[in-house]
Amino acid sequence: MAEETTKHLEVALVAAERVVWEGQAKIVIARTTDGDVGILPGHAPLLGLLQGGTVQVRTVDDEYFVAAAPDGFISVAHDRVSILAENAEMGHDIDLEEAKRALEQAQSTGTDSEDEQEQVRLAEARVRAAEKTS
């Protein structure tokens, strides 16, 4: 795709109680239930559920970061990308060791109930985001 220097995406990564990150980006890559989608400026309006819980963003300054967004969803319209997840977190804010421990603990408590599964998914997303960042 031709480089469009004038266009960029307005991205907002929003958690339930705060805005985690807000800024301009060149590309956002998210994994929805149907597979990875890369979103460039000019993307058609889209609403999708996230799976796997990580979102990759390349900002206009060519910075690259990964964020954990377990059980979230993404909405795209008019070059505005909103990623909403109750427990969204930036990858570099997550301590990998601590996240791994949390995952082990979540897995050891069992995966029977929906709550426990959700805990495991949340922990997995955090580990994944932290690993990709480091």
Added chain:
Amino acid sequence: MPATLRQLRERRASVSTIKKLTRAMELIAASRIVKAQQRAQAAGPYARELTRAVSAVATFSNVDHPLTTENPNPKRAAVLLITSDRGQAGAYSSSVIREGERLNQLLREDEKEIVPFLSGRKGIAYYTFRQREVAQSWSGDSDAPSFTRAREIADALIEAFLTPTEEGGVDEIHIVFTRFVSMLTQRPDVIRLLPLEVVEGEEAPEPDDVLPLYEFEPSAEDVLDGLLPKYVASRIHYCMLQAAASELASRQRAMKSATDNAQDLIERLTREANQARQAQITQEISEIVGGAGALADASAGSE
């Protein structure tokens, strides 16, 4: 003199202690209210984005979802009453409970059975004292509600809503809470949570705006399935944050007037005490003068 000097002084001392207490509570409420407002503001973007997305799905697809479908013949209605955990907040809890009673009355007139859900110790106390059945209750963090708590409540309410009426489910869900209008005005309010009426975002689309045609991944139904419960939780969170800010504002105002009243009382008691002291002194002087006069008269007579 109705009260002795000592009694008056004791009362004045106890009123000053109360004044110190209420003053401290006023200051605590004042400092927390700033935090509560910030929290309400911080939750704004999430709620806004979520509302925008839900309106998009509702507008650009014709999917029927259980959470938006109205039962043509509603029989049971759940009422979530959001009250405070602690008192000392003026009429805060009683006015929201009164609003709840009004709603209950209205629902009963429509021949609906009421299933109460309660948040906050004050509401729980009100219901248990009257020995009413309560479906479920939560308490412990009325002045700083977390999103996790809102999720918990939302999950319980959605489950009740999705259960068929015959098996103890409900057909509609209302929330009674206190809306934070300003530091001076907090108004009890009722909103219907389910079946969902999606409120459009703040900005209405321009007439000549071409509305975007959305792609849904994986499908409109699945997206709605994922979105609506989150939307419900976000609405409940919003109500709880409003209630928390209102509670703190009411508490601050109630404690401010309590402090002012205590100050008035202290002034009055000080005056009464001074009067009593003066009266005592006057009496003592006149007793001495009278006694001396009587002695002088007696000795003059014996000579």
